[in-house]
Each structure stands twice: as structure tokens, then as C-alpha cells.
Amino acid sequence: MNALHHALQVLEVAVFLVVVAAALNLWARRRDPASGWIAAAFVVLTAVLVMGLIMPHGRLSTAAAWFVRIELAAITLFPLLLLRFVGSLLPGPRWVEAAGTALTAAAVAWSLALPQEVFGSSAMPGWLALYLALLGVQWVSVTVAGVGRLLRDLRQQPSPTRKRMLTLAAGAGSLALALVFALATSTLQGLTVLDLALQALTVVSAPLFLLGFAPPGVVRTMWRQAELVRVQAVESALMEARDPGAIAAAVLPQVTRLLGASAALLARADGSCVGAVGFDDDAAEVARRAAAGDIPSE
Numbered sequence: 186m187n188a189l190h191h192a193l194q195v196l197e198v199a200v201f202l203v204v205v206a207a208a209l210n211l212w213a214r215r216r217d218p219a220s221g222w223i224a225a226a227f228v229v230l231t232a233v234l235v236m237g238l239i240m241p242h243g244r245l246s247t248a249a250a251w252f253v254r255i256e257l258a259a260i261t262l263f264p265l266l267l268l269r270f271v272g273s274l275l276p277g278p279r280w281v282e283a284a285g286t287a288l289t290a291a292a293v294a295w296s297l298a299l300p301q302e303v304f305g306s307s308a309m310p311g312w313l314a315l316y317l318a319l320l321g322v323q324w325v326s327v328t329v330a331g332v333g334r335l336l337r338d339l340r341q342q343p344s345p346t347r348k349r350m351l352t353l354a355a356g357a358g359s360l361a362l363a364l365v366f367a368l369a370t371s372t373l374q375g376l377t378v379l380d381l382a383l384q385a386l387t388v389v390s391a392p393l394f395l396l397g398f399a400p401p402g403v404v405r406t407m408w409r410q411a412e413l414v415r416v417q418a419v420e421s422a423l424m425e426a427r428d429p430g431a432i433a434a435a436v437l438p439q440v441t442r443l444l445g446a447s448a449a450l451l452a453r454a455d456g457s458c459v460g461a462v463g464f465d466d467d468a469a470e471v472a473r474r475a476a477a478g479d480i481p482s483e
Contacts (some may be wrong), residue, residue, distance in 0.1 A: 194238050196439045197388050201231040204391040213401050222270035223398055227391070250301055257296040261320065264327035265289040271331040284328040292323045299430055345408040349397045353476040356393030363387050415439045429453075433460025 208224040236256045268285050271277075294317055335350045337355075396404065422435030434453040437460055441449045448463030 190382075194234075196236050196282045198231070198238055200277055200388050201227065201234055201391050204395050205231045206397070207395055218273040219270055219398075222266055223394070226263050226266035226270060227394070229259050229266065233259050247301060254297050254299055257299070257320075258293040261289050261292040261323055263298065264324050264331065264357075264361070268327050268331040270336050271353075275334050275337070277334050281330050285330060288323045288327065292319055295319060325361055328357050332357050332361075341438065344411050345405060352393055352397030352400075354397075355392045356397060358395065359390040360387065363390070409474075429459045437462045 192224040205224070205227045208220070210222040212220040214220075233256050237253060265285050268282060272282055272283050273370060299316070345397045346457045400408070416439070419436055419439045426432045426435055429451075436447045437451060441462055448461070450464060451459040453459060
């Protein structure tokens with residue numbers, strides 16, 4: 186089992202190095218905040234994995250203990266960087282990011298202040314359990330804030346965007362789950378099947394992030410398949426339509442789904458309504474007047 190554990194560790198690092206290379210390449214091409222935040226997040230997490238692979242076990246020297254402190258502090262940065270990434274795509278309340286930053290700062294400070302005697306010692310003082318609890322709360326709460334924003338108004342999104350958000354959320358959720366279980370079992374002695382399962386879960390999470398953020402062309406085509414079917418259905422319906430009302434009935438429901446909208450209206454040039462879906466009478470009248478250029482002044 187130890188051999189499999191080491192093999193998974195090496196695979197873990199290899200997968201994350203590939204993801205980091207892809208994320209940095211994406212940032213070099215786009216130079217936008219979103220690609221910068223996601224690249225920074227994976228650079229930090231990959232550095233942590235590399236340090237874990239080369240760090241010796243047992244009682245640590247003073248210098249090695251500082252590397253572990255830095256490693257623990259770096260772990261806490263990942264969910265905050267993920268939250269900033271999500272915020273660059275889907276802006277949300279500022280207090281959420283402020284609270285996440287404060288919680289992360291507390292976790293970083295405590296990580297760097299860990300005393301020398303805890304490194305390599307088999308005994309686990311009570312306050313160390315509180316520290317591990319803080320790490321778990323920080324990771325889960327900040328990650329949930331990011332994932333929650335990804336999943337917010339998911340039904341209102343077009344199908345490709347919805348699938349991207351779900352893929353990103355799956356990657357973030359699997360990493361948070363792996364860390365929580367790792368913290369919960371940190372007092373267990375020896376290597377268990379759960380340890381191997383958590384490593385495998387971490388290996389899977391990295392490609393999910395990259396797939397959700399920058400899906401290759403073949404994946405985008407697969408995700409758009411449902412929309413293509415709807416467009417073909419609209420084309421067939423338009424060929425059979427005999428009047429403007431039939432055109433509206435054929436086009437508007439599909440346009441609403443394609444754009445991730447909640448309502449749509451088709452109006453003539455003079456502002457008269459041909460058809461509408463998702464509007465009540467008052468909203469339809471406002472939309473009709475806007476389409477005609479007759480927007481009432483406030």
C-alpha cells in the first residue's frame with residue numbers, strides 16, 4: 186500500500202504540474218484577472234504538493250519545520266484565490282471576500298506561529314485540534330462561498346455556461362471534501378484505504394478545474410449539442426410557420442433557453458407585440474415600449 190501511496194503522490198504532482206503549465210499559458214495569452222487568479226491558485230497548490238513529496242518524515246529540524254509552516258499557510262491561500270477567481274467572473278457582495286480574507290489571514294498567522302514541538306511529535310495537544318478545525322472551517326466556508334456563487338442562478342445560464350459552472354464547482358467541492366476528510370483522519374495511525382481514495386480525488390479535481398475554465402473545442406462542441414438541436418428545431422418550425430404568431434411561438438421559447446433568459450418578446454418595428462414568453466402583462470408592456478423606443482422617463 187505504501188508503494189501505491191507514493192505512486193499516487195507522484196501522479197498527483199505530475200497532474201498538477203500539467204494543470205499549472207496550462208493555466209500559466211492561458212494567463213500569458215489572456216492577461217485577464219480570471220486566468221491570473223486561477224493560475225496563482227494552482228501554482229500555490231502545486232508548490233504545496235511538491236513540498237509534501239520531498240519533505241522528510243519524523244521529527245523535523247528547525248529549518249524543515251519552517252518549510253512545513255509555510256506549506257500549511259500556503260494551503261489556506263488556495264480557497265481564497267479560488268474565491269477571487271470566481272469573483273472576477275461573477276461579482277458578488279464585497280463582505281464575502283472581506284470575510285474570506287480575514288479568515289484566511291487568521292489561518293495563515295496561526296500556521297506560521299505553530300511551535301517547534303508539534304512537528305514530528307506523536308502527541309496531539311488539544312489546541313492543535315482547534316487549529317485543524319480552523320483550517321477545515323476556513324477551507325470549507327471560503328470554498329462554499331465560491332461554489333455557491335458558481336451555482337447561483339444556474340438555471341438561468343445557457344447550457345454550455347451551466348456545464349462549465351458545474352464542472353468548476355465539482356473540482357472545488359472535491360478538493361474541499363478531500364481536505365476535510367484528511368483533517369478528520371489526521372490522528373489515525375498508518376496508511377488507510379481512505380488516504381488513497383482522497384489522493385485519487387485530489388488527482389481528479391485539478392483537470393475538472395481546467396476543463397471548466399478553459400474547455401477544449403471538442404468539449405465545447407459536446408456541451409453545445411443540446412443548443413444545436415434546439416436551433417435545428419427552430420429552423421424547422423420557421424419553415425412551417427404561416428404567420429407572425431407562429432414564428433413567435435416557435436422562436437421565443439428556444440431563444441429564452443439559448444440565452445439563459447427568463448423572458449423574451451418579439452415586437453414589430455412600430456412596437457406592437459407579436460408574442461412574448463415569461464412576461465406578465467405589465468412587464469410585457471414595458472418591454473414592448475422599450476422595443477419601440479418609447480421608454481418612459483423617470
